[in-house]
Amino acid sequence: MNYDVIIIGSGPGGYVAAIRASQLGLKTAIVERESLGGICLNWGCIPTKALLKSAQVFEYINHAADYGIKTAPAEADFGAVIKRSRGVAEGMSKGVQFLMKKNKIEVIMGTAKVKPNNKVEVRAADGSQKEITAPHIIVATGSRSRELPNLKQDGKKIIGYRQAMNLPQQPKSMVVVGSGAIGVEFAYFYATMGTQVTIVEFLDNIVPVEDEDVSKQLLRNFKKAGINVMTSSTVESVDTSGAGCKVQVKTATGTQVLEADIVLSAVGIIANLENIGLEETGIKTDKGKIVVDEFYRTGVKGYYAIGDVVTGQALAHVASAEGIICVEKIAGHHPEPLDYNNIPGCTYCTPEIASVGYTEKAAKAAGYELKIGKFPFSASGKASAAGAKDGFVKMIYDAKYGELLGAHLIGANVTEMIAEIVVARKLETTGHEILKAVHPHPTMSEAIMEATADAYGEVIHL
Structure with missing residues (x-):
């Protein structure tokens, strides 16, 4: 065997899995047909945040008078905004290249196809082909924009x-x-x-x-x-x-x-499953996803799949977590299966959105009796000072045991606040424990404590 592990795709699932595999002493190769970092780094998560930051800065300048600052009328240079975004993406992709070298991971550029008997065929851009082998092969080919029959993309209009x-x-x-x-x-x-x-x-x-x-x-x-x-x-x-x-x-x-x-x-998106050899290798799919167990093993020994090609939230941080669990299991460790009900979701428009766990509707449908608290940012001193009073924090608790069932935030910088709630749920923290954990003032994050206080009838600032 050429390698211990071969990973197909270098997005946030593939490259993270490769690094963890290397850390665990496995000889690792990663096959990528386009750019290291995959869609997330090059055409998704990272460059979109650069665009959104430019829009936010433009919005700040246009509302500078609200903060007592006089400016000349702002003018957006659309081409320069796009160029900055591409530059950020390129910098991040180079960072992944550095990580591959640092961790002694062999990067093979080309289009991969899985084959039976632990083989991967790689076709380079010049048409040349080679075959590589490993006892463990991970499919992490990601996804692309879904097309509707009546909305065919022409790439121009x-x-x-x-x-x-x-x-x-x-x-x-x-x-x-x-x-x-x-x-x-x-x-x-x-x-x-x-x-x-x-x-x-x-x-x-x-x-x-x-x-x-x-x-x-x-x-x-x-x-x-x-x-x-x-x-x-x-x-x-x-x-x-x-x-x-x-x-x-x-x-x-x-x-x-x-x-x-x-x-x-x-x-929406659709998984990249076509022409990668699944059928001839005997790897099963269902509803456009590769069928795997809780450690991402397919039904064919030695073949695995992670990220957007398997069932679960199509998010970068989910793919990374799946990749780590997958290779730790391969290396003989005993990782804990991923809790898909404790995955934070973040949306980076203005105001930002961040959420985790049950919605109110889903919690009721699951049969829970609820205590719900809500704290608007209009009542937050930090939000008022920042000129960002739109939005709220909504906390959902089980009335019987105080279990934190879900949280839903909309407002400035809430994507930076949701991790507290994810950790709290992981540790099975109760509402009373969050309420009695002293939060700093003035911050946006104290709205989590205030919303919890509201759920328990102890809110101070409403």
């Missing part, structure tokens, strides 16, 4: 998230189809930069996986920001024959046609 990060010029108008994290982040970015944005969402609420109170708050903020939001609506067709796009949208009250320069399809 109907685009996915990848093109949305690299448009040659700023569109005057845009229709965003889908209001998950990708949809609302791009909606916020383009609207803040001056594009007229309309969101079309099939379900009744935007950010539909979030607690309904969070959805309602974001809807208010987006409407205030001039973003047009259409829920319970579907895009029937898009006519791209003219200069722009004519988008036919079916709503509860009838059909209307929206005109826009660009249509961004943000209707």
Whole structure:
């Protein structure tokens, strides 16, 4: 065998698994067809945050007078904003290259295909092929933008998230189809930069996986920001024959046609499973995902899968955690299986959204009797001082035992606050323990304590 472990794909699942495998003394190779770091580093999590930061800075400058500062009218250089984002992504990808060298991981550039008998075929860009072997092969090929039959992406007028990060010029108008994290982040970015944005969402609420109170708050903020939001609506067709796009949208009250320069399809993702040898190797799939056990073993000995190609939240931090668990099990350790009900979800529009655990609706459906507390940032001294009073913290507890069932935050920097709640749930902390843990003042984070106090009838600042 050439290696102990071969990993296919170098996204946050693959490259993290490779580093952990190397730390555990396993001779490791990673195969990547495009750029180290995968979609997350190059075309996803990282560059989008750079775009969103530029939009936030632009928004700050435009509202400088609110903070007692006079400025000349700000002007956004769209090309420079895109260039900065690409630079951030390139820097992070180089960082992964450094980590591969540091950990003595062999990087093989090319397109991989798993084969029976612990083999991987790699085809390089020049067409040359080679075969490598290992007793343990991990598939971490990630996902791509999902296409609807009536919303085929042409990369120019109907685009996915990848093109949305690299448009040659700023569109005057845009229709965003889908209001998950990708949809609302791009909606916020383009609207803040001056594009007229309309969101079309099939379900009744935007950010539909979030607690309904969070959805309602974001809807208010987006409407205030001039973003047009259409829920319970579907895009029937898009006519791209003219200069722009004519988008036919079916709503509860009838059909209307929206005109826009660009249509961004943000209707989810699909796993990259095609042409990677699953069928001939005997690896089973179900509903577009590879079937694995709690340690990411497929039904074929020596073959594993992690990240967006398996069932579970399609998030970078989930893929990384799965990769670590997978290789620790391979190395003979005894890792704890991942608790998929304690995974934080973060959305980086303004205001930010962060949540973990049960929504109120799901907790009730699970049969819990609830104690719910809510603390608005309008009552927070730090939020008032920062000029960021929109949003709230909502804490959900089991009334019987005080178990922290879920938390739902919307507001400035809440993505930096959610980790406290994830750790608290991991440690099986009760509501009373959070309430009696002294939180610093003035901070946004004390809203977690205040919302807990509200749940137990002890709130001070409301």
